[in-house]
Amino acid sequence: xxxxxxxxxxxxxxxxxxxxxxxxxxxxxxxxxxxxxxxxxxxxxxxxxxxxxxxxxxxxxxxxxxxxxxxxxxxxxxxxxxxxxxxxxxxxxxxxxxxxxxxxxxxxxxxxx
Numbered sequence: 001x002x003x004x005x006x007x008x009x010x011x012x013x014x015x016x017x018x019x020x021x022x023x024x025x026x027x028x029x030x031x032x033x034x035x036x037x038x039x040x041x042x043x044x045x046x047x048x049x050x051x052x053x054x055x056x057x058x059x060x061x062x063x064x065x066x067x068x069x070x071x072x073x074x075x076x077x078x079x080x081x082x083x084x085x086x087x088x089x090x091x092x093x094x095x096x097x098x099x100x101x102x103x104x105x106x107x108x109x110x111x112x113x
Contacts, residue, residue, distance in 0.1 A: 001051050002111050008044035009104050012037050016097055023093045029082050035091060040086060041100070048107065060110040068105030071096055 015037035022029050045068050052061055074096040081088050 001047060002107065005044040005047040005051070006104070006108060007110065008040050008047070009100070009107075012041035012044060012110065013097070013100065015040065016100070020093055020097060023088050024090060029088070034079065034082060038079060041075065044094070045069070058110060060106055060113070064103045064110060067106060069097050071099035073104055074099060077083040 015033045017039060018033040045065075048061070048065055048068065052065060056061050073090060078088055078092060078096060
């Protein structure tokens with residue numbers, strides 16, 4: 001279950017990197033990547049939350065979920081700004097994947113322990 005989530009998060013990260021590259025180059029975000037990144041990441045997050053709800057309450061897992069939720073909130077904010085065709089704050093565009101990568105590493109550590 002968690003391996004599936006990790007694979008989905010990695011796929012989402014690839015699409016996210018495409019979007020981030022465009023933002024940092026001051027280019028329009030590629031909408032296919034934008035519309036693919038969020039749903040894949042959200043699906044992975046739901047899988048992890050379901051796993052935790054099944055009674056797995058290890059601190060590393062909970063930390064990972066909290067960080068992923070924070071990353072998701074940042075991602076939703078970025079998405080809303082992008083849909084309004086406003087300039088995307090580069091700091092937020094950088095912080096979003098930082099939280100997500102830390103969350104993913106935390107999740108991987110949990111799985112490997």
